[in-house]
Amino acid sequence: MQASLTHTIDGRPVEAVEFFDVINPATASVFAQAPEASRAQLDLAVEVARRAFERWRAVPTASRRKILSGFAAAIRAETQILAPLLTREQGKPLAAAVREIESTAARIEGLLAFELTPETLRDDERGRVVLDYQPMGVVGAIAPWNSPLLLATQIAAQALVTGNSVVVKPSPFTPLATLRLGEIAARTLPPGLFNTLSGGNELGRWMTEHAGIDKIGFVGSVATGKRVLASAAASNLKRVSLELGGNDAAIVLADADVDSIAPKLFSGAFANSGQRCMAIKRVLVHESLIDRLGAALAQLAKQAKVGDGFEPGVELGPVQNRPQFERVLGLIDDALSRGGRALAGGAALNRAGYFIAPTIVTGVAEGTPLVDEEQFGPVLPLLTFTHVDEAVARANATRFGLGASVWSGDPERAADIAHRLEAGTVWINSHGGSLPEIPFGGCKESGIGRGMGLMGLKSYVEPRVSYLP
Template sequence: MNMPLSPSAPEAAGLLDGYTHTIGGKAVESERAFPVIDPATGQPFALCPDASRAQLDAAVAAAARAQAMWRHTPLAARRDALRAFAAALRQNRDDLAVLLTREQGKPLHRAQDELDRAANAIDILTGIDIGPEVLRDDASGRVELHYRPLGVVGAITPWNVPIVLATPKIAQALYCGNTIIVKPSPYTPLTTLELGRLARDVLPAGVLNVLAGGNELGQWITEHPGIAKISFTGSVATGKRVLAGASSTIKRVTLELGGNDAAIVLDDVQPREIAPRLFWAAFHNSGQICMAIKRLYVHEAVHDELCDALAQLAREVKVGNGLEEGVELGPVQNRMQFDSVQRVLADTRGRAEARILAGGHALDREGYFIAPTIVAGLGEGTPLVDEETFGPVLPILSFNDVDDAVERANRSRYGLGGSVWTQDLDRGAQIAQRLEVGTAWVNHHLGTDMLLPFGGAKESGLGREYSGMGLKGYMEPTVLKLPAAVRSIGRPTPRP
């Protein structure tokens, strides 16, 4: 990701400013700033402070001081504080949604939904039991597994759904007794900075720190000796750099990376009935979702009818500025990604076997808009099929043998999610279990549940977020062995 350049004074005129980092519970400005681009216009609309190395050091020190207190704060009190933060998020939801749409591009109602889901995620995650586990309790003794906070967590979040990905990291880290430093993407930093502002009134100083910056800040965070864990969501390429940077201090790392999710549609479906669900599982957020459907394998018996139905939906959906009434799909979020999708489309148009059924081009208007695109005729070995395009483009591939479809779906370095679509649920479940992914669905695709672990196989990630499993990734397990006379900590069992 390229860091936006700092603007000169004339270029900065008229841009929204006043955004600040949150360090130690206080608003902090920076000497440098960079422009934030509205993807619906391609023009800057605001200035964002650019954190220095000294400011990161100050944030780590503030987080470490706060953690010494926060880790001993009763779990119920940590829960109450986080739920107060969720309440503040709800109270400011409408204003934040407008800002989120301007910097990310998604339709306003989708931005509102993202903020609602973010607040709900905090409430759900802080209701999960993270108490000790009993591993053994017999004549040989009792063994308990306890969990303790790691210390200071560094969270690095992406530009596609910045708030719904930042708040669960905040909730998990803080609920478990850690403190946190959050770095949003430089493409969508402003709404996350506003989370820090809200937190100043409801969380103890230093518990949540938010700093904006580019690649350099991300590298400083991953390498900083005062940070004990990194939780990163983003591309595979950047995830590998994060892992390398964290290795110098053996940080705990959770990586939620990209995906090239396949959906397999069997021959017993009603194509026009399932087409809307498949369409939105692929095109939600203009295809900029890590677990969206990015390859669609369709049995030849229903292939043509499903292609027609999906192409019709692609031609009818309203694309535009997310602040306009009735818009269903916004722009690609940034110029770099827009150019990347354009290159994939140019390659696709140049292939004789490709049949572009809808879209296939950028829209003739300002901003980073690409027409929703449906492509048939391609196979493996092409960029659109093999790699994660991360845009509003869906290839549809044909098959006549289910074993072949599963093998082709698994022929990928990615393994985030996958789905099977059929009227026979038992058959669907059997096939779905063969997919080499972190999450497999039957007759559904897309979406996360805070009570379920989420993450990827292969190069789609390390570890899991959410659920009890995800929460425990923010803590260090300790095995406690007790002699047979002891039934629990500090409570010896009287002998007869």
């Protein structure tokens, strides 16, 4: 069993008294232990983060950029250590883990290009009115298990760029790479600026309730996001940014080129074994294309190599944890019991670990949980439509509003349809992907606020209006 990592508080390793198991989803067996944070350790982390914040907020922007650029470089330099750790705890193929680490460093570097400069709102004989931005203080970053390093750092980077300090909590399913990230931060950032604590749901509740934390950045499920929001409001009305789940619809018009779009649709749905908030969760395809598109996607599903992330050529890894594995299988079984048909997959693989064969399902409709809910796994339902207006209405008839896409041989027509979709991000003839300079987030129950870009940075500061002579 791998030796346990430690919390990082005030730039120093802090041992735990209690530990919890970390399971490799490719084997369904324990391979490491992670430290369980106590309430006293959280209090200490918040205290030192407060002191670090008071120093960091006074650091000139150019100096902050240089320091954070060094942090990004140090992350890249440890790719060969971080990537295998990430694959073992998360399950994704090693090549995908390497890409996540590169994206993690790139998130920091991309955000360094922005500067929140004061804005003059009025300047006349009555005087001058200036709007500027002040950092909030201590930010609690609560990250999920699907892209643990990338999403923890995305929250933390926005906080640090704008002059805040952070306390980072990874998911208990994937704590190790983030704890290692805390060690890198201890070597490259001022003490107390970037603190890492691992633990379960109780630690997350303590953070949302903690009066010393000024803002929570959270990425995860809608249900947990609602609890985070309620808890944060009840404590000290702390600010909250929520990036939550999606039930992203892809609308495929009758003039789409099936051979061209099928691989892109498959990637948009099945990357990271479907465990992405922005993944395609349902396809609304014109009835004239259902047979051809269904066959093309089923062939891609059957050809995809599924296995342990360390196996050569593996494209898709396991579902990350047993509860999610059982949930996805339950959604598939329910859909098939209602008359759905699996064109590919439809069951777990006969091997150790949480592996589900990539599954394409037809013959289902709204009212089926596989269609209505966010499955967050390697299964994709295909639904047919006759008229475009019907497809748009059905795509919008959901409590989610994270992403959507339109696929057509006529991009201008697709863009007109895209403008009618209720989603935070809409793609034309592609789906997925985000950049540090572009805001990302959802409407409806898919979240509050936007992350990344100038808009994201502004959610980690408080605007201040000054009336000057």
